[in-house]
Amino acid sequence: MYAQDSPHTTTTTERGSFALARCSCGWTGPARRSRDKARTDATDHLRTAADPEA
Numbered sequence: 581m582y583a584q585d586s587p588h589t590t591t592t593t594e595r596g597s598f599a600l601a602r603c604s605c606g607w608t609g610p611a612r613r614s615r616d617k618a619r620t621d622a623t624d625h626l627r628t629a630a631d632p633e634a
């Protein structure tokens with residue numbers, strides 16, 4: 581079984597009318613017009629960070 585804790589903790593930040601995802605590992609997603617898109621970026625980052633082969 582894999583441990584649940586991860587070095588990747590994502591949050592979304594708003595910059596004016598844009599939203600972007602950030603991660604505790606230092607990764608930052610692109611600025612998005614919608615927070616939903618930023619959340620999707622964060623989810624994608626978590627998936628690829630957890631499975632480098634993806």
Ligand SMILES: [Zn+2]
Nearest residue numbers: 588603605607
């Ligand atoms: Zn990360």
